[in-house]
Amino acid sequence: MKGNLNRRSFVKGAALGAAGLVAGGALSACSPAAKPDDAVQDAAATATNSADQRWGFEIAPDPIGDDLISETVESDVVVVGGGMSGLVAAASCAENGLQVTLISASKGPVSRGGSNNGVYSKVMEEMGIPRMDPTWFYRKEYVANGGNFKPALWYKFYNNSEEAINWIIDIAAKAGIKTTIESGPEYKEGDPMFTPPAAHAFYVDDSELKGSIGNGEGHIATEMARYIADDLGVDVRWSVKGEQLVRGGIANGTEGRVDAIIASDGDGAYTKYVGTKAVIMATGDFSHDRDMMERYCPQAVELCDFTTEINYDQGIWMGGLMPGDGHKMELWVGAAWQKEPNNIMLGRPNLPGDQPYTSHTGLMVDNAGQRFMNEDALGGLACATIMHLPEKTAYCIWGANRAEAGGPWGAINYPHGEYFTTEEVIERWDTDADGFGIVKADTREEVIAQLGLPASTIDTVERYNEMCEAGVDTDFYKTADKLIPIGEGDGPFYGASFSPGFLTSLGGLRTDSDLRVLDENDKPIEGLFNAGCMIGNFYSGTYTFAMEGMNYGATCITLPYVLGKDLAAGKLG
Structure with a gap:
């Protein structure tokens, strides 16, 4: 697969x-x-x-001996990893006068998705989107993470995000790559599910604006790889896999400074890459x-x-x-794992006719046909709840009336302010255009049967309709505007089942606000830094999607961008 x-x-x-x-x-x-x-x-x-x-x-493997090393390459900074965080770190270091080598196990630049959070930017200004106010929103997210992370990392992102996102917007523009802001859910400020519109997406052709902008990260990743190699003179070496860090002059050593990494090429030959100022680990999850x-x-x-x-x-x-290559290498040289639970990013159950990044906000039931939650939630949170169900599966049931009654429907992978029309939503349901496995029937009972649910599920539907008519959800207290009935005359009717999907793990080794990797005593390991998914202590629990593109925007762009500037300025030793 x-x-x-x-x-x-x-x-x-x-x-x-x-x-x-x-x-x-x-x-x-x-x-x-x-x-x-x-x-x-x-x-x-x-x-x-x-x-x-x-x-x-x-458990560290046997150290790779000096007698096995065929070449030594020295530069100021060695970046390990060719995803967005590694490319940004390399570019920032090189722009600020440092000699940089980037090695990556991949054959070329790697990207996933395309949402890049920036709290404010020239693009947001042009589109009339306000700057996000961190005062209450960050406090809300503090609660969502149980206070079990390092707020200094979040506020460092906020305070440097505008500069960093404008920097990468300019790099993109010079290469003919355009930037827009993605559509998001329609929650109002003050709602616990509020999601500020701040996810920057890159695209080249205007046709991408109709459902493809969320997949445009490859455009900027490819340009960043070209930019660092051709314009900035970074020594870029693809298909080179990091094997062991060198600390205190010893492969897998546990004392002193990390000043090199030993890596293997496609032929199995070992090269030692020395970073006199820093080794930045950006090897993914x-x-x-x-x-x-x-x-x-x-x-x-x-x-x-x-x-x-x-x-x-x-x-x-x-x-x-x-496979956690970077995490393992850091453990072997004495780095300590973060104290809080690792964050996981789960897929969101999201249909045409739902808001981007939300759950299905109509009726959802478990495999016994029973309602189990207030469905009006961000998708990451809903997925975490669905994980507790039998078979980790939820079932959605709705009528054609939902398309008219529940709009406007923001469209995933479309620009901010773009919406599906009622007719477009129904067409996507009828054709199952997005491959959700939607079933359709003239009666609610037929949909229930097609979903494999017990016939008694109709009792749950009728109970739900009673609350919709009364305008009060006395079971889970969903707001009245989301209570759309599924009455006998509201057909045709639709249904779909959803199980959460897993995208990535986030975090790992303890990391301070300067991205320095820490040991078990919370002391920095000199010379060793994290970027991207490697950054520990940034999240805890479940990735909520309350900040669209937070991982890319913060850990892959803003924080590595600041790290490069700080290393060049000599602020980090």
Whole structure:
């Protein structure tokens, strides 16, 4: 199962089949000397799991000796990873006078999705979109993350976002790449689900404005790769995989400064890349490593597919991406894992006729035909709730009247201010244009049967209709404007099932507000920095999508951009 997935397909939240969790609380590869099966048997036999047991990925391999290194390349900064965060870090360092080498296991620049959050920009100004006020909104997100992260990282993003996003908008414009702001949900400021319109999307052809702008990150990634190599003179080496960091002059050393990384090329030859000022790790997530997911994101293991080969050129994709190469290398040299739970990004159940980035805001039921939540929620949050259902599946039921009664319908992958008409929404339902597996019938009972739900589900529908008529949801207290009936005369009728899909893990090793990697005593490891999904302590829990494109805009653009400037200015030692 290989291949790319466009973001419209991602929004569907289609689940991938995968192996389940290891039974009985046993940890796969928890013993350094045991095979996974042996570890399960041993744990089952003893019914204990010693606190000092280590996972296989935590144990450093034998150091690569100097006698195996065929070449040494020295520069001020070595960037490891050719995704957006690595490209931005390399560009910022080089623009500010540093000599940079970028190595990447991929064959070329890598991008996923296309939403880049910027709290304000020249494009937002042109479109009449106001600057986001962080005062109450960030406090709301503080609550959403349970206070279990480092606010200094968020406010550093806010205070530098406008400069950074305008910088990359200008780079794009010089290459003929245009920028717009994506459509978002219609929540009002003050609503806990409010999502400020601030997701910048790149496109080249105006035809992309009709449903494709959310997949345009490849345009800017390709240009950034060209820009750093051709215009800035960065030494870019593709198909070069980082293997071991060098700390204190020793591969996998645990004391002193990190000043190099040993990497292998396609022929297996080793080169040592020395960064006299910094080694910046931007190698992506760890969701293609089952042990790491068991350890740090057990709630998402069943949504991951660990059977596919690792593809360092993978675009947006459900079911797991990168194998955590950078995380492992940092663990081996003494970096400490973040203290808060790792964030996971789940696919949002989202239909034509729903707002972008929201759940289905009409009636949803479980496999017993029972309603289970206030459906009016951001999709990431709804997915987290759906994960608790039997089969991790929710079922949506609605009538044709919803298209008229529930609008205006913002359109995913369309610019801010663009909407589907009532006729367009119905057409997309009728044709299942987005591949959601929508069923259609003349009666509600037929839709219920086609979804495989019990016949008694009609009682839930009628109970829902009674609350719609009264204008008060006395079960889950959804607001009256979202209570659209599914009466006998509101057909034809539609239905669809949704299971959350897993896109990526976020975070990892402890990271301070200057992106320095920290040890178990929360002390910076000199010379070692994180960017992109590698940045720890930025999130906790579930990626809510309350800030569209937050991960790209903050951890992949703004913070690496500031890091490059700070390194060049000598602010970080």
